[in-house]
């Protein structure tokens with residue numbers, strides 16, 4: 395399945411998202427974005443898939459890894475990767491391959507936008523969250539001690555190659571984490587996707603190819619539609635993607651990031667949607683729906699107010715009154 399992403403402005407930056415079982419083996423024949431390829435992966439994914447991909451690409455590729463996990467998403471990792479790439483003489487004629495989950499995609503995309511004033515990159519997402527969300531849309535970035543994603547750029551990849559078979563090795567907890575974003579798309583934009591997940595969640599959780607591919611393709615299409623219309627989050631359209639995220643982010647902060655992003659978003663969505671079917675579905679998938687013990691609603695509100703005040707913004711809420719349609723308030 396090929397999903398085109400059309401983005402114009404100064405130059406044509408359109409690209410394709412390809413979703414296909416076994417695609418990773420075909421990647422070498424699809425690439426024509428650079429003379430050499432710097433494959434960036436975290437320590438886990440590097441071992442699982444990075445070495446093999448580099449081998450298939452031959453002499454023109456090198457693997458660059460960093461320790462897995464959100465804690466690596468910082469400027470130190472960016473600098474370390476750039477230094478290693480410099481040592482190997484990578485330059486502007488070359489291309490980066492971001493092979494991994496959202497952490498890798500965000501770091502590698504950020505490196506792409508600053509290395510020698512910018513070199514191209516392609517996304518090869520390996521976690522469900524990255525396949526349905528972070529690899530599409532061109533947001534790159536790293537965290538600072540002061541908070542998450544505070545440094546970053548908008549840079550669209552040259553292509554996104556999604557191989558759902560890679561999810562076989564993804565720990566279940568991380569798969570379930572990514573499912574929160576899929577359910578989110580259903581809530582904000584597609585009643586039929588929500589219904590489909592409700593009907594097929596067991597098959598999806600056991601990675602049955604047809605339903606798995608279907609939810610990935612549907613999610614990418616919904617995100618693509620929004621990004622095409624509001625690439626830089628200026629119209630408020632892209633803001634709908636933040637359904638459940640304002641409360642979710644506050645919960646992540648209050649639990650010192652011990653809770654996964656999707657888990658926190660699931661709790662946040664329940665607070666912003668009164669439809670019982672959402673809570674039921676999240677529970678069936680294995681996601682939490684209640685605010686963790688020890689955290690009061692007043693704590694959450696405080697964090698939200700502080701955050702928004704810092705950004706000088708009005709507090710905008712994404713609400714879902716009817717499954718399939720989000721409203722901003």
Ligand SMILES: NC(=O)c1ccc[n+]([C@@H]2O[C@H](COP(=O)([O-])OP(=O)(O)OC[C@H]3O[C@@H](n4cnc5c(N)ncnc54)[C@H](O)[C@@H]3O)[C@@H](O)[C@H]2O)c1
Pocket residue numbers: 436438439442462463464467494495496497498500520521522523524527528529530531532533534543560561562563564565568571655
């Ligand atoms: N740029 C965006 O638009 C955007 C959107 C949403 C989230 N994000 C970012 O994405 C990040 C979270 O992404 P994530 O949940 O993918 O985290 P992650 O990249 O840390 O991956 C989760 C874990 O799964 C492992 N893993 C990944 N793929 C695997 C596979 N196929 N087999 C075995 N193990 C595998 C990783 O090594 C890691 O330990 C956050 O930093 C978040 O800010 C970015």
Ligand SMILES: [Zn+2]
Pocket residue numbers: 527575639655659
């Ligand atoms: Zn999210």
